Amino acid sequence: MAGIRWVGFDGDDTLWKSEDYYRQAEADFEAVLGAYIDLGDARTHRHLLEVERRNLKIFGYGVKGMTLSMIEAAIQLTEERVSARDLHRIVEIGRATLQHPVELLPGIREAVERIAADHEIVLITKGDLFHQEAKIAQSGLADLFHRIEVVSEKDEPTYARVLRELQVAPAQFAMVGNSLRSDIEPVLALGGWGVHIPYHVTWALEAEHGVNGDAPRLRVVENPGQLPDALAKIEGSVGP
The missing domain is CATH 1.10.150.240 (Putative phosphatase; domain 2)
Structure with missing residues (x-):
């Protein structure tokens, strides 16, 4: 594996x-x-x-x-x-x-670049297609991703489809996101890994989830600079 x-x-x-x-x-x-x-x-x-x-x-x-x-x-x-x-x-x-401006979170570009140097990376974002496409283009990050998915919902069937198309087993996939409900819970349920990076404010509907803080395949970081180390530790858990 x-x-x-x-x-x-x-x-x-x-x-x-x-x-x-x-x-x-x-x-x-x-x-x-x-x-x-x-x-x-x-x-x-x-x-x-x-x-x-x-x-x-x-x-x-x-x-x-x-x-x-x-x-x-x-x-x-x-x-x-x-x-x-x-x-x-x-x-x-x-x-x-x-029409709001696209403002990258501090340190995120550097973190994505570091992770992209060692892994294939995919952007999985949900929402209105036109608005998401505009934000992706304005972010200046599109060229860093090997694949981009704009989806209508982030649930187990959606992630399962994406993983099938990427030809990757859930245990070989890690999802980074601020929403436990949309970014972490479905991936953990499939057998993948989740890296939660909390944002200072969360929409009430996104706060509804069933993720336990001590879930074995969940890692939590405080800022983008900690993402590469968190993924390295996951690699250590998965093994060669």
């Missing part, structure tokens, strides 16, 4: 900032609704989250789905009193979020 042959990387909040812009969009959305409802009511945020959860299977992940969910939630929460002008403001919130 060879060691780790392929290393996968998540995109949003692993390679570049993303959730910060979504949180700003939510704050701007609440500012619009403040003219109609009491923002101190915790049900406002929960309602938007539930609308987004319900719409995931229809609109998918990403800014466009978020914007449509915001419009739906605004209509419901205001009992259809929200004005056309304010609906347009919500559309503009979505447009601004789609």
Whole structure:
């Protein structure tokens, strides 16, 4: 059995900032609704989250789905009193979020370059195809990856398909990402390795997972600079 042959990387909040812009969009959305409802009511945020959860299977992940969910939630929460002008403001919130700059996380390029020198690497990111493709192009990292996958969902069937196409056994694959739910849990379930690099803020739906902190094939790092050493230790566990 060879060691780790392929290393996968998540995109949003692993390679570049993303959730910060979504949180700003939510704050701007609440500012619009403040003219109609009491923002101190915790049900406002929960309602938007539930609308987004319900719409995931229809609109998918990403800014466009978020914007449509915001419009739906605004209509419901205001009992259809929200004005056309304010609906347009919500559309503009979505447009601004789609156009945010791509800002690499500190040290990530150097870490990816070091890992790519010893392993085949694949970028596996989910969300709206156009937006993800634009972010990948703007990141300046595309040339470092041997393969790029933009997927609609990150679950066991998706990872199993990617591993089949890469012709790599799960035990020879390690996934690096900030989301335990999307980047780590499905890979561990298949028999692969996970390297969790937490981000300072996580979308509530991504925080729902069943990963135990002491899972034997899970490693946790604090910053990108620790990734090469974490993978080296995994290699030591897998053996030659």
